[in-house]
Amino acid sequence: MSVEPEVLARARSRVLGTPSIPASEPVPAGLTAATEVDGSRVWLLPSWPDGATPALLEEYQTAPMPLDRPGQARRVLAAALRCCWSRLDDAPWPGERAPLAAVLEVYVGMSRGDSELARRWATGELRRLADTGWLLLDHDTGTVRPGPRVAMWPEESLSSLRDLLRRLPQPPEAPGE
C-alpha cells in the first residue's frame, strides 16, 4: 500500500500538531513551512487553498472546531502576543521570547477579579495554546514565544489585532533589563 507523500505529511501534521523538521529536508506539498529564528528547523503547517483560513467556515455557517472557553484562550493569546510581539510593524512570527511571568501579569491587568485565580487559569490556557501550536513554551527558562501557527495569519487581517495590542497594558519591565 503506497500513500502519496503529501497526503501522509498532511495526516502526520494533523496528528502531531505542528511537527518540525530540519530545514534541509524538503517541505511536502500542501504544507506551509514556518522557519525557525535561527533557520535550522522549519515547522510544518497545513495550508488552505487560495489563502483562506478556517475563519471562512463562518461564512458558510459551518461550526468551527469546538473549543472550551474560547474567549479566555484568546485573551491569554493576546496577552502573550502583547509581550512577544513587541515590534508590531513586523509579522508576529517568529517574535521574541518573553518571560511567562510577564504574560501572566498582562493577563491579570486585562481581567477582573482574583488575580491569583486569573494566573492559574492563564497558566492552563498557556499550556493548551502551546499544545495546539499557537505558542511555544520553554519550561526550562520559563519563557514563551509565538507558535508557528501565528505565521498562518494573513498580513491583511492583522491591522485590528495590532491596534488592540497597542491598547493592552504594558508588560512589566523585566528585572534584568
Next chain:
Amino acid sequence: MSSSPENVINDPATPSLDDALVGEAVLGVYRQMFAALARDSGAVVDDPDLVDVAETLLTAFADAGEDGLSREQMRYVCRRHPAEVFENRLRVLKGLGAIREVFPKPNQLRYRASFTSVVGLMFVRRMMLDGGQSEMHRLLALEQLNVADPRMTPGQARDGAEGLARAFRLWSVELLTLTNGTIEELREQAPKLWGTEEILLRAERLHGAILRRWPQLDRTCTELRAAIYAYGDASRRAAARLTDSAGTTRNLTLLPPETWRTFARTASREDLAAVLDGFVFDAAAPWHEPSAVVTAVEDGPRTTPPRPAPPRPSVPDPGLSADTGSDDATAERLRTVAEQVLRGGDRVAVEEVLGDDWVTARRMLADLSAAHLHPELPYRLVWSDGMAVREGGSPTWLSPGTFERTAS
C-alpha cells in the same frame, strides 16, 4: 444404594416391593441430606441463619461424642439464635431425622445427630461456594477410581457414564442459554459454569478407561463423548462471546470495577498505552482568527473602562490597494527603476528601454507611467504623434516617446 444394579437394568419396568423399599431408603437419605436446608418439613430454608443453626448443632454433636447432647445443651450451644428459631429448627431436624433420640423410647432426653446430614451439609456448602464445577471434578476423580476398581460391574459403569453424560448435557445447555442471553448475565454466571481444559481432559480420560475395560459399552461411551464435546464447544463459545464483547464495547461494567482499578494501578506504561492502540487522535487544532482575538479581548471582563477605540471594522477589509502611491517604499522603487532607465542622463527614448519581449516591456511601461504619474517624483513621459509599425517586432507598433527628468 442397596439395590443391585443388575436388578435395575434387567427389570426396570415392573416395580416390586423391593423397589419400593429401595425408594423409601433413598427418600430417607434425601430428607436427611436436606434437613439442614428445610425451614419446616415442607419447604427449603430461605435464610442462611437457619443453616447456621443446623451447622452449629451438628458441630456440637460431633464434639459431644457417643453420649449425644441433651436438649438444654443444644439450647446452650445455639444461644446466639432466638429461642423460637431454635425450637423451629430442632423440630424440623427431629422431624426429618437429622437429629434423633439415642434410644427410640418415650421421654428420651439425649439426642444424637445423623452422619448423613453433616455430609449433606458439607456438600451443599461446597455447591454454594463454587457451583457444580468442583463437584464435577470430584465426581470425575471418583468415577476414575471406580473404573479401576476390580469389583466394578459393567452395569455400574454404564450408570456412571450415563449420569456424567447427562450432567455434561445439562451443563452445556445451561451455558448455551446464557451465551445467547444478555452479556451481563453471561458475565455473572459463566465463570461458575464454563469448563477448564482439565475437566475436559479428565472426562476424556475416564471415557477412555471405561471403553478399554468394557468394550461392550461403546454406545454409552459415544453418548458420553458427544456430551463432553458439546460441553467443550459451549464453554468455548461462551468464552468467545465474553471476550468479544469485552474487547469491542465501551461497556466498562463487563468487568468488575476492582479489576479495572487493579489493572490501572499495576499495568506497565506499555500496557496502558496498548489500550488505545489503533486509535488516532487527530482533532483539528483550534483556529484563532485575529479578529476573534480582538473580539474576545474587547468582550472580556475588565477592570478599567476601555479607552474608546477609533471606529474600525473588526473584520479586515482589504478595500483599496495598500499600494496607494504615497508609500515611501513604492516611490523609492520607482525612483530606482527610473534612474536605471536614464542611466545618469536626462532623457531616454522609450523604444530603447523596452525589452524584446512584451512581458518585460509592459512592466517597464507600467513603471515608467507610474513614475510619470507619481506626484513626488521628478520624471515624466512625453509622447509624440505618429506610430511606427514594426512587423515582427515585440511591440508590433510603437509611438515614439521619451522618458525624461523634470527640472523640479
